[in-house]
Amino acid sequence: MRLEDVDTPAVIIDLATVERNIARVQAHLAGLGLKVRPHIKTHRLVRMAHAQVDAGAVGICCQKLGEAEVMADAGITNILIPYNIIGAAKLERLAALAQKVSLSVSADSAAVVEGLSAACAHQVRPLPVLVECDTGAGRCGVQTPAAAADLALMIDAAPGLQFDGLMTYPPIGRAAEVGRWLADAKAGIERADLACPRISTGGTPNLGEIGQIGTATEHRPGTYIYNDRSLLAAGACEEADCALTVRATIVSRPTPDRAILDAGSKALTSDLLGLDGYGLIVSHPDARIVALSEEHGHVDLGQSGWQPEIGEQVVIIPNHACVVSNLFDRIYLRHPDGTIEPAPVDARGRST
Ligand SMILES: Cc1ncc(COP(=O)(O)O)c(C=O)c1O
Incomplete structure (x- = not known):
């Protein structure tokens, strides 16, 4: 198929640009000593998730259980869902998914931890749980480093769960402040004799400043694969x-x-x-x-x-490229030789 044959409106994805974006950000974060865990909400495509892992990512990040189920079925084996999973229907699906792949999630309250624990108490492997920290972006997350340490201890004591570290979606332009917040939380957790093996940050606009956070061990860039206006x-x-x-x-x-x-x-x-x-x-x-x-x-x-x-x-x-990806059943991949390949958006609409 050629570009002229594509009917409009249509989403075109330039594969050479995608490849360059993946390689550039992978090299940048690896150079800072950070593991890369791309957020697939931007593309919702199995082939892109595989390309990101093939380029060196430790796994992927999905905001939605439905996205994670699609990616797990397609052979992605390491998935973080940095989201409060609540309600019986989702917790049942989460427990099933945890048996298939290496899964971790985040939580920012006792209520979320209790639900996760009840769902996973009888699992063979404990579910790794990160404490979500509001380091200034003002979305979800515990509000202070002391509250992060308290929730970490609760996770550690909860049947079926294992405390795995801290997760934040940091505000832009405040990396040093975010770094201090996370370092305080980590120190509080370690003072209670608990290890804090993982600190996960995210974002694309902050890629240039992410090294200043200092304590992070992995980063979750999402939009970088496509970029947008x-x-x-x-x-x-x-x-x-x-x-x-x-x-x-x-x-x-x-x-x-x-x-x-x-x-x-x-x-x-x-x-x-x-x-x-x-x-x-x-x-x-x-x-x-x-x-x-x-x-x-x-x-x-x-x-x-x-x-x-x-x-x-x-x-x-x-x-905003991430939302556009979710508006079409199918996108069109432009290969470097100019040919066009229609492809279904695998996890499109998987929003529960
Ligand atoms: C929890 C979380 N992590 C990572 C990302 C990726 O951020 P960006 O799309 O800026 O790369 C997002 C974006 O919404 C997010 O909500």
Whole structure:
């Protein structure tokens, strides 16, 4: 298949760029002495997970149990789910998954630990559990290093569980502070005669500063495999590093300064991530995608000399690649020789 044969809107993944992104970040983190555990929520593709492990990753990270089940069925053997797993239905699936692969999870409260323990108490192998720490990003996580030590002791004492270390999704630009937080927590845990073998950090925009954290043993980059407009805006990648693009067609020219694309919120996502507009039209960066309805992208040509014709196709770097991946049943892989291979998004919609 050739690019011209792909109907729009469509997600195109450039494999040469993917390969470069994987190799660059793997080498960067390995150079800092960190194990690499890519977050597969960005691609949800078995072949990409295998490529990341083949390049040297110790395993993968999945936000959702459903993603982890797909990856385990496809032969990935080491998986971290850095998420509070709660409720009988999920805990049953978690216990089953723990028998198939080397699985670890995180927890940030006694309630989560109790559920994990009840589900795993009769397992042959204890389930490794990391304490999730809120080191400043303000999402989940225990709030102080002392609370991290308390929860670590609780995990250590819980039947079916084994304390494995600390996990955080750190805020950007505060690596030294995050490092102090984690070092304090680790020291508190060790004072209680418990080892803290693993400290797991994550993120792509912070790859340049991650060495300053100091105490980390592994890092979970996700978006780096594709990159997107938010990372471009943050200066964390170049346009040539953006492996995922959305191809769209101009379907209407209602006024001289408006063009309408066949890609709306169901193709580009409504995520702004603090940016102006909903994506970068690569060939015409001054044509702004100012609004989206579900199936229409509204392009303002007011600051652009471009006068597209109906039927013209464009390539768009979306604001947030990870969400776009989950909007399509199938993506199109562009091989280095230009041929196009359609591929199903293996874990698409596996959001429980
Ligand atoms: C827990 C966790 N780890 C790692 C990542 C990867 O971050 P990024 O996509 O910035 O690489 C994320 C992203 O949402 C996350 O939530």
